[in-house]
Amino acid sequence: MVAIQLGLAPASYCYPSILFLPRFRFLKRRRFAVVAMSNDPITEWILSEGKATQITRISPIGGGCINRANRYETDAGPFFVKTNRSIGPSMFEGEALGLGAMYETETIRVPRPFKVGALPTGGSYIIMEYIEFGAARSNQSELGRKLAEMHKAGKSAKGFGFDVDNTIGSTPQINTWTSDWIEFYGEHRLGYQLKLASDQYGDSTIYQKGQRLVKNMAALFENIVIEPCLLHGDLWSGNISSDKSGEPVILDPACYYGHSEAEFGMSWCAGFGGAFYNAYFEVTPKQAGFEKRRDLYMLYHYLNHYNLFGSGYRSSAMSIIDDYLRLLNV
Secondary structure, three states: OOOOOOOOOOHHHOOOOOOOOOOOOOOOOOOOOEEOOOOOHHHHHHOOOOOOOOEEEEEEOOOOOOOEEEEEEEOOOOEEEEEEOOOOOHHHHHHHHHHHHHHHOOOOEOOOEEEEEEOOOOOEEEEEEOOOEOOOOOOHHHHHHHHHHHHHHOEOOOOEEOOOOEEEOOEEEOOOOEOOHHHHHHHHHHHHHHHHHHHHHOOHHHHHHHHHHHHHHHHHHOOOOOOOEEEOOOOOHHHEEEEOOOOEEEOOOOOEEEOHHHHHHHHHHOOOOHHHHHHHHHHOOOOOOHHHHHHHHHHHHHHHHHHHHOHHHHHHHHHHHHHHHHHHOO
């Protein structure tokens, strides 16, 4: 998401690196545990399972459209905490499961999630690793290579989808497991956004034309094999950084298992250059028809921006739909 990052608005503030943090066990392939409520469940967890004996300082980090973020300084190292006063734990649970799945691939660096829970006054929180960013953006070649390695390592036998629904920005993202990628992308990505546009704006034109595209887009996938791989799902420049050693870091995901090419759907504001793509395709070779499908994956995010932020994004989405209808002659 461009205007609404899931955690914070300015990515340069977001997360910063774990110093002397204790080791925590992340349980593989389980729903993220939601802790029981106490008067201050964040402090309670840090001073128990977080292995700290005192919290020395709590500092706000940046400003977010959806969540508040703070750095908790402790004698066991810093923690990064996001809170939301109006949304229950399900949103952060989805984020934690995504971060955990990417972390388990042991490929690209992500903030390690520790705990999700409900706040006693309403809302929810997530506690995670604090990664201190370096001064420069990540190396494009290294980012491309490590992203491709994550895609190769993160596979699913369940098909396309994810264990929970999550959010793309503040829009619900439906991740019902589906065996066929074209069906999944048509129904749960493009179809869902088109229905939102119709319901929210009464935009029958974009809905009807978009549905024509969905019904005929299978021709864009001929002669390729699509395996479900783990996607970050919202990879734009605000969700990409590097740590103090220059290692790429990605954060604030909207994870699911999908076609690897869908990862580039936010490339219109991600700053991916030739070095990025060359390194990526050295690990995961480019599939036939890649260029034909590139705008199809951008369309999902343009539609989402239209639904979130209004008509400024409508023309981009409509242009992509019209171009595909002409290409497919439907």
